[in-house]
Amino acid sequence: MGLPAGHASTLPDNPSAEGPAPARRSHPHSLAEAARRARTGAPAGERTLPVSPALADLLPDGLRRGSTVGVAGPGARSLALTLIAEATATGSWAAVVGDPDLGLAAAAEVGVALARLAVVDLSGPTASRQWGAVVSALVGGLDLVLVAPRRQVRAADARRLAARARERGSVVIRIGDAPWPDRPDLELALGGATWEGPEDGYGRLRCRRAEVVATGRGRNARERRVLLLLPDARGVPSLP
Numbered sequence: 111m112g113l114p115a116g117h118a119s120t121l122p123d124n125p126s127a128e129g130p131a132p133a134r135r136s137h138p139h140s141l142a143e144a145a146r147r148a149r150t151g152a153p154a155g156e157r158t159l160p161v162s163p164a165l166a167d168l169l170p171d172g173l174r175r176g177s178t179v180g181v182a183g184p185g186a187r188s189l190a191l192t193l194i195a196e197a198t199a200t201g202s203w204a205a206v207v208g209d210p211d212l213g214l215a216a217a218a219e220v221g222v223a224l225a226r227l228a229v230v231d232l233s234g235p236t237a238s239r240q241w242g243a244v245v246s247a248l249v250g251g252l253d254l255v256l257v258a259p260r261r262q263v264r265a266a267d268a269r270r271l272a273a274r275a276r277e278r279g280s281v282v283i284r285i286g287d288a289p290w291p292d293r294p295d296l297e298l299a300l301g302g303a304t305w306e307g308p309e310d311g312y313g314r315l316r317c318r319r320a321e322v323v324a325t326g327r328g329r330n331a332r333e334r335r336v337l338l339l340l341p342d343a344r345g346v347p348s349l350p
């Protein structure tokens with residue numbers, strides 16, 4: 111079921127080109143109703159959401175429901191989209207909040223099902239006051255919520271979102287290096303990214319190699335390191 115009519119407009123990258131169904135760009139006042147009407151593709155009783163095979167060594171059990179995830183470093187947005195791709199492809203709903211640099215074509219390339227992705231614009235003078243309520247409404251109704259805060263998130267909002275995620279079995283994914291009051295359950299940091307191109311020194315870049323380091327709390331306390339192509343020569347994430 112899509113978002114309510116009259117409250118969102120579709121924004122395809124190229125209206126004349128065939129391709130995946132476009133994501134929805136939503137206004138904050140429609141989000142509570144949208145979250146109530148959306149239905150997740152996987153039963154809430156399942157403890158994890160699936161991830162791309164390229165991330166199997168990094169997240170062998172998938173994304174744990176009820177958890178918070180932080181993704182930082184060069185290429186953080188690409189990795190965050192890769193995290194949600196498999197879940198949306200298998201029926202889960204997701205939203206991205208407050209990330210004006212998000213590219214829908216890039217999201218589709220890594221496998222995100224745009225028909226089940228809401229893109230929420232929180233620009234304007236009231237954005238800071240709306241942020242907590244908007245994200246909380248989405249966490250209450252969707253499986254995956256990606257946030258890209260541009261300013262310090264209030265401690266009360268961060269705690270409320272973490273509690274809401276645990277209660278509803280959702281996953282909150284923070285993109286970028288903006289300060290966050292509490293340490294997330296899982297932290298993914300990209301480092302040492304290098305692009306590879308033609309051997310003769312000019313032409314199109316082929317792929318980007320990046321090391322991803324996973325740490326966190328509890329079961330995620332043990333550090334894991336994985337080398338990924340983000341993207342590979344086909345434009346999708348993979349192992350070298």
